[in-house]
Amino acid sequence: MTTEPIITEEQVDKVALLGKVPLFAGLDTGRLKQLAAASRVCVYPDGAEIIEEGVEILTFDDGLYLLIDGAVEVRKDSTDGVDGRLLARFGPGEFFGEMALLDDEPRSASVYAVTDSLCLVLSRWDFHRQLHGDPDMAVKMLTVLARRLRVTSGR
Numbered sequence: 001m002t003t004e005p006i007i008t009e010e011q012v013d014k015v016a017l018l019g020k021v022p023l024f025a026g027l028d029t030g031r032l033k034q035l036a037a038a039s040r041v042c043v044y045p046d047g048a049e050i051i052e053e054g055v056e057i058l059t060f061d062d063g064l065y066l067l068i069d070g071a072v073e074v075r076k077d078s079t080d081g082v083d084g085r086l087l088a089r090f091g092p093g094e095f096f097g098e099m100a101l102l103d104d105e106p107r108s109a110s111v112y113a114v115t116d117s118l119c120l121v122l123s124r125w126d127f128h129r130q131l132h133g134d135p136d137m138a139v140k141m142l143t144v145l146a147r148r149l150r151v152t153s154g155r
């Protein structure tokens, strides 16, 4: 059995992938390159818990997740990715994990891969740097958060 990672950093054109993420649409190549250098490629098999509800962000490799390929589900009070309350499903181009970065509280829900998934992950520090330096990105994120709140409130 092999322990080789399925995808390595070198195999992924992070600049091209970040350019397709709506949150960063409009960024010039220089800024995309900076973000690409700061982001980490993470691959999750179907069923993997990417974010665990209630956990504090302590490690540098945790942060904002940009879903490049695959699908994830956000669940509250879940122990296995099947039980608990389904809050949202996200697909390629969407982001998650922003809440704990914004309010410095533990993770509000768990996030599970529901197919093999590939994410680019920005650390808390790089996320905040981007947020402060890119008002367009901040406004886009607010728009998405407002939409998500509407969906949740509508339930």
Ligand code: CMP
Binding pocket: 051, 074, 087, 088, 095, 096, 097, 098, 099, 100, 101, 106, 107, 108, 109, 110, 111, 148, 149, 152
């Ligand atoms: P965070 O709290 O850092 O980690 C869990 C993530 O799930 C959270 O950030 C959001 O990205 C996402 N999330 C939590 N609640 C909801 C919701 N009601 N609708 C959509 N996404 C959510």
